[in-house]
Amino acid sequence: MGEKEISNGERMIQTNVPYRIEMKLLSPLAGVFFRKCRHGKKGDEEEPGREMDDRELADHEEAIRKAVDKVNSPEIEGGNPFDLMEECFDGSPSIQEKVEHGVISVENVEGVLYGCTTLLLKEALEAWELEEMCEYISMQYSDGWGEVFEQRDIPADGGIIRVYFDPVRDPDFQIQSKVIKNPNLENQKNDISDSGKSAVLKTEEQNPQMKKPRPILSLTRCGRHIFSVLSGAMQILIKTGQREEADEMYDRVSKVQGYEESLAIICEYVEIEPDSAREKETQGEQKKKPEQGRER
Incomplete structure (x- = not known):
């Protein structure tokens, strides 16, 4: 589907499509600020916390991003970072073929901080495939990855913040897509035989106007x-x-x-x-x- 074999006359080489579709699925974030107790032990916070909207969370983007990276980091040295498609996706085979990677992060759009899942696609998803993918991401935000992340205490001035990727159930994702070049293929452009190159040059010389x-x-x-x-x-x-x-x-x-x-x-x-x-x-x-x- 995303790969094909090309013969150069001597051997068969495996090559990927020289582009990918980058799709970002944006959804609302929510946060709660807990102030440190003045006379409590380290780690004690006052209850209840104060709710924070997505614009206020944008002021703490760097700290939140570091916390996201920490959750995504490999569990063992030399391991792979968390990837939605490699960890636990067991949905439709066509989606597994089309979606190479799925990475959770945050995205600042005009001063508003969103939860963001970035998908790297070999080809565009059908409408039903996108719907299934959104349901899977929502489940990860509420019961999987998000459940782990919301337990992290993110340092802030005077207290800590806890951030939630699932303030609403089944959110309406904002979708941003663009086509990007596949950097893994750049070195394969010259992977053809010398005889093949000379044949192309000879043809062009004989037919310059072709x-x-x-x-x-x-x-x-x-x-x-x-x-x-x-x-x-x-x-x-x-x-x-x-x-x-x-x-x-x-x-x-x-x-x-x-x-x-x-x-x-x-x-x-x-x-x-x-x-x-x-x-x-x-x-x-x-x-x-x-x-x-x-x-x-």
Whole structure:
């Protein structure tokens, strides 16, 4: 799904898709400040605590972030940090194939501190897969990772703070997505044989004006979300031997905003085939219009 084999004429090499989709799922945080007892022992705090909103928590971002990193740190020296996908996810196989990593952190957005789970995707999730993933993250915030984190005393001036990733059950996640390059693949760009390189150079020298035709990309197959369209276009360009064009297209799309502008750039590199189902639906509607006119 996210990997494919490419033959260089001598051996088969395994290569990953040269991009990933980074998806951030943001949700509200809540906190409680406990003031230290003046005459109590060290570690004693006054009850009850004072509730803190997400803007006030932003003032303590550095301390909260350190506490998150501490919970995520490996339990044993040399181990791997906590990863939602590697630790305990036993959901749908398609999600396990698409989601490489899931890391919990905090994110400051315009002075508001949010809980944040960052997913690294090989390809875009279907709507039902995203819903299942959000349910899993909510469960981790309330009963798994979050249950451990909320017991940590985060130092603050005059007392301690306890932070909760699950102030509401099943939160409406704010979703931010962007396509990023896969740094693990940068060194594989030159992993082709010398004979293959010389063959390409010879062909270009013989046909300096030759322009490669645009491969066809079906919207039925890749969907209409711009990240799905971009990932599908990159896959088909690489499959047809146009890795440089794929990288160039990615760089251009990453510098613009808006669906239409991004799609216009993608169309310079691939020929987009309309969604067949939608096209049939449109044609059916057009056929019905004259019939309705005759009935009148």
